[in-house]
Amino acid sequence: MNDFIAIKNIQEVIDRKVLLPTVVLWNRLEGRPRTKNFIRALRAEVRDPLWMLCKQWQTGEFKGDDAGSPIFAKVHMATTELTQYQPGDAAVQDFDRSAPLEAIVEQRPLPYNGQQHILSLDIRLLMGRQWLKYLQAAGLSALKPQYLQHSSYRIAEPDPASRSDAFLTAHPAVWQSFSAMAGRAMDGANLYFYLKADSQHHAYDGITLADDGDKTTIDGLAGKFVQWYEQLFYQPDQGQNDAWLPQQLEYQFAVSAPQLGAKKVMTAEEYYQGRLDWYNLDIDPARESLDGGNGSPPVEGKSTLSFFPTAIQFEGMPNTRWWTFEEGKTNFGDIKPDTTDINKLLLMEFGLVYANDWFLVPFQLPVGSIADVQGLAVTNVFGERIWVTASGSGSDENWQRWAMYNLSVKGSDNVRADTSLLLLPTVPKIQEGKPFEELWFVRDEVANMVWSIEKNIPLATGRSKPGNEAGREFFSRLESILDGEIDGGLVVPEIPEASAAIRYQLMQGVPENWIPMIPVHRDNNNREIQLQRASMPRIILGDPNPPEKIKPRTVLLRQGLDQQPPQPYFLHEEEVPRAGIQVTQAYQRTRWNNGQVFCWLGVKKQTGRGEGSSGLAFDRVKPSNQRLRRALRGQ
Numbered sequence: 205m206n207d208f209i210a211i212k213n214i215q216e217v218i219d220r221k222v223l224l225p226t227v228v229l230w231n232r233l234e235g236r237p238r239t240k241n242f243i244r245a246l247r248a249e250v251r252d253p254l255w256m257l258c259k260q261w262q263t264g265e266f267k268g269d270d271a272g273s274p275i276f277a278k279v280h281m282a283t284t285e286l287t288q289y290q291p292g293d294a295a296v297q298d299f300d301r302s303a304p305l306e307a308i309v310e311q312r313p314l315p316y317n318g319q320q321h322i323l324s325l326d327i328r329l330l331m332g333r334q335w336l337k338y339l340q341a342a343g344l345s346a347l348k349p350q351y352l353q354h355s356s357y358r359i360a361e362p363d364p365a366s367r368s369d370a371f372l373t374a375h376p377a378v379w380q381s382f383s384a385m386a387g388r389a390m391d392g393a394n395l396y397f398y399l400k401a402d403s404q405h406h407a408y409d410g411i412t413l414a415d416d417g418d419k420t421t422i423d424g425l426a427g428k429f430v431q432w433y434e435q436l437f438y439q440p441d442q443g444q445n446d447a448w449l450p451q452q453l454e455y456q457f458a459v460s461a462p463q464l465g466a467k468k469v470m471t472a473e474e475y476y477q478g479r480l481d482w483y484n485l486d487i488d489p490a491r492e493s494l495d496g497g498n499g500s501p502p503v504e505g506k507s508t509l510s511f512f513p514t515a516i517q518f519e520g521m522p523n524t525r526w527w528t529f530e531e532g533k534t535n536f537g538d539i540k541p542d543t544t545d546i547n548k549l550l551l552m553e554f555g556l557v558y559a560n561d562w563f564l565v566p567f568q569l570p571v572g573s574i575a576d577v578q579g580l581a582v583t584n585v586f587g588e589r590i591w592v593t594a595s596g597s598g599s600d601e602n603w604q605r606w607a608m609y610n611l612s613v614k615g616s617d618n619v620r621a622d623t624s625l626l627l628l629p630t631v632p633k634i635q636e637g638k639p640f641e642e643l644w645f646v647r648d649e650v651a652n653m654v655w656s657i658e659k660n661i662p663l664a665t666g667r668s669k670p671g672n673e674a675g676r677e678f679f680s681r682l683e684s685i686l687d688g689e690i691d692g693g694l695v696v697p698e699i700p701e702a703s704a705a706i707r708y709q710l711m712q713g714v715p716e717n718w719i720p721m722i723p724v725h726r727d728n729n730n731r732e733i734q735l736q737r738a739s740m741p742r743i744i745l746g747d748p749n750p751p752e753k754i755k756p757r758t759v760l761l762r763q764g765l766d767q768q769p770p771q772p773y774f775l776h777e778e779e780v781p782r783a784g785i786q787v788t789q790a791y792q793r794t795r796w797n798n799g800q801v802f803c804w805l806g807v808k809k810q811t812g813r814g815e816g817s818s819g820l821a822f823d824r825v826k827p828s829n830q831r832l833r834r835a836l837r838g839q
Contacts, residue, residue, distance in 0.1 A: 272584030291447035310806035326666035331392025361386035671717030784812025
């Protein structure tokens, strides 16, 4: 007889399966009536009970040693709480439990200045209206005209003939907003920055007061104004580094907690998903503690509690008794998993086979804590007392180790696995606004470089616009300004008429929203490379001035440009895979456990859509025609 059909030694096969862990199939025995009468089907008639007993004997069910149900459990827990937080390489701070961890990690400063003009006009006007409301409520509305005309708080009207204001006049909606608000609204952001710059600054500086007694009232309003704004937007303090690493396009932070007289350090080196949880952290055994900082008072505790275990119940759970009708809301029989759906198969096996084998031992923990089960004793209905060990205990490098909700240990050393449970102070739901900044990093194999494409750029009004459309509008505005200068008497060199049928083109241009990232060698290294932000020249036909460098307009890509002096921006070459990456910056909003609302500016990184080609080319021979200006623009 075929050995595959008839197994000679079933016990040997069962013992061998223990050494080879696999995901097995499952079968469910159920009645399937073929008539409209269910009476016979509900009887659950068995033609050959001995056959079913033999099958149970073959599968080893008679040797089960877990037939007893638990009736009593005693657990010994050791808990500790997070006390320190370090964003990137910045200074160590006390762990703040008054805000969700996502807001603390992802917070970015709001852009108020850039490209030699102001940004976020909508927020500036909001802050200005709030300050004028405070003055009106305090009976000081007579000071409103002085604040509207103050040189520091006045909204200036852009000059259409100035190249420095071309970023404002290039877009009609931006130009209209600034023209409408000029002299009629107050820039509240400048007032806030002035008050925060020095404790000796006052909101009435440069304002003529009718009564010196109003100074005390205005100082009180200034403190109220600063507190209102800082509660409205959650962002890092001035001069304080956040957790964002521009050279890697991801967040990096570390937290620590006291444990058994030492410090337990957990680091997150690659967080960019926008959903923060325990799996983003790894235990760093190389760091004994976070350098610097006193930390919050350590809160360590141990407790021994006794429970009556409760069986776990979930929606659609199969009933253990045959004669009980099941809820049809969750139909496991209608699930059709594929051969690669391992997670779905495991879930179905748990729900159909092992659902009644799980019991609940409740233990409440505060957010921001670490719990470690040091001992669990269970007594079953037969009076047996069983000592239960953690399923993930043992070596951290053991590939057969089964664990869930456990932190990984950094490194490849054969160390003991950490079975503690980390409960981070995070929120389950975050409202995300429409991205007002969007960058695509794509590889261009023809040009042998990486292009950072500004798909969406922030405008001065606080709204965003597609980068290619904004680039065309800005170039057209510069051309119109040049035409106005020529009409005003500017002398430009004459361009001779083309008499030949062909012409030589030195370089084919690219759209203005394509910023090059060229490969350069690392310092003191002739093998490793990194990507450095570069610039393309802006060539305007007939402009006697030297070509300007096209600078990025997104805050993420302008890293170091607004400093004095401007600093270069480098990006790790391995951060841009062949598929490219997509980086977006948008406003986030959530509500914390005390009801307080938090709004912050966060960044998210996703996989791109593949390689791209900019069409950049050099030394080309093209037909001579009247589209020279259009060719220089790369269109």
